[in-house]
Amino acid sequence: MTKNYHGGNLKEGARLYGLREVELLDFSANINPLGPSPQVWTALQKALPRIIHYPDPEARELKEVLASYLGVPAGQVVLGNGGAELIYLLSRFFRPGRVVLTAPTFGEYGGGAPGVEILPLNLAPERDFRLTLEQFAGSLKPGDLVFVGNPNNPTGVLTPRETVLELAQLAAAAGSQLVVDEAFMDFVEESQSVVSLAGAHPNLIVVGSLTKIFALPGLRLGYLVAREELVSQLEDLLPPWRVNTLAQAAGLVSLRDQEHLRRSREVVKEEREYLIEQLKDLGFRPFPGRANFLLVSTHSVGVTGAKLQSFLGPRGVLIRLCHSFANLDDYYFRIAVRTREENEKLLGLLEEALAASSSPAQGRRDGK
Ligand SMILES: Cc1ncc(COP(=O)(O)O)c(C=O)c1O
Structure with missing residues (x-):
């Protein structure tokens, strides 16, 4: 059983609603609706006979191609078995006094440091859940590990690059580390990524995922970017071969398929705007997300998320309830x-x- 509640559990959905997994339409996990690059299937077929051998222990080619996709030197990159592995690694490595995060945010920040004190900084729905530097300024202490999702999950809200960099300065001044999780940044048309600055900054680490826009969550593929000295310390804590043969093969072709990426961003933007308008017309309040998902408030219609879920689920549509997120x-x-x-x-x-x-x-x- 997973510790945290997440979307995307098709097995559980099928069991709950007496349907087959293929009958479910999954709106509960935030994966590229166009699926992986079409080239992935051929690459996987070609790679399949190689699973009787060990993969390249350091996934060197993938690291080079990813580094050039991100515009950073390969020496600043750590590959992982999903971004989640590296989020856990950071907490294990830094052994923070506290984990500071926004509320709501992704439930795995602070994972890897059981029992660590968590300081949630509440975001306000009246401000569309945008973070403010003031909240952090008065709160950070030496030894804190600060996680910020950009765009944030589940709100989808994008923080401008300048604000993130100011936050990194605040973290540096306070003697804490800032981790910016850019798992969904690939979906943003005008990227606010700070990935190219992480290698030169003493207090900034960027975590990313190749499972979202590349639609490969089952293969597990993520990365972090940081200064080279920290990268080699983190590599010392990780086993070789952790990125498997199939993940390496799929990652390589995905990163090279610029056309699929362009098209994915285009479709997501168009459909996101369509959904926002239509949800408003139905009386809901969708928040101004900039990624491939939307947080929706049902206060205005007076119906709980659970009630909607119990209507949609048996009809084969899965949505993500938000009761497990702090401050929702x-x-x-x-x-x-x-x-x-x-x-x-x-x-x-x-x-x-x-x-x-x-x-x-x-x-x-x-009965009401
Ligand atoms: C904000 C955020 N970061 C990181 C991850 C981890 O992604 P993965 O481990 O699949 O790379 C997720 C997964 O849902 C996420 O929502």
Whole structure:
């Protein structure tokens, strides 16, 4: 059993709703709706006979290609079995006095340091959950490990590069480390990435993922970028061969398929804007996310996320409830941005769910 609640658990969804996994439309995990680059399937087939050999222990070619994709020297890159492995590694390495994070944010920050004190800095819905430097300025102490998602999960809110760099300065002044998680930055049209600055900064580390835009969550592929001295200390704590043969092969072709990346960003932008408008029309409040997912408040329609989930689930559509995120209540849900046809299906069912929850017949059945 996983420690934290996450979306994307198709097995559990299928069991819960008595459906087969292939019958489910998964809006609960934030994966590129176009799927992987079409070249991935051929690359995997070609790589398959090689699984009887060990992979390149350091995945050198993949590291070189990723480094050039990111615009950093390969010596600043650590590859991991998913970004999550490296998030855990950082907490194990730094042994922080406290983990400082925004609330809400991704539930795995601070993983790897069981029992560590967590300082959540609450983001305000009235400000669309944007972070403010003032919140951090008065809060940081020496030895803190600070995690900031950019764009943040589950809000999708993007923090401007200048603000992130000011935050890194605040962290440096306070004697703490800032980790910026850019797992979803590839979806942003006008990137605010600070990855190219991490190698030169004493207090800035960037974590990234190749499972989101490249749609390879089952293969596990992530990275971090930091100054070279820290990179070699972190490499000393990691085993060789952790990036497997298939992940290396798929990662390589994915990083080289610029056209698929361009198209993915384009579709996500178009569909995200469409979903925002349509959700507003239904009476919901979607937050201004800039990635491939949206946080939606249901306060205005007075129906909990759980109620919507129990309507959608048996009809084969999975959404992510948000009760497990600190500072969010039962009146939120999160959805991935998917293709037009899939988004239409979701919107249609949400409309039906709202109608059912307000109809007198439904009210009577529910005893309300
Ligand atoms: C914000 C954020 N960071 C990192 C990760 C980890 O991604 P992975 O381990 O698949 O690379 C996730 C996964 O959901 C995430 O939402």
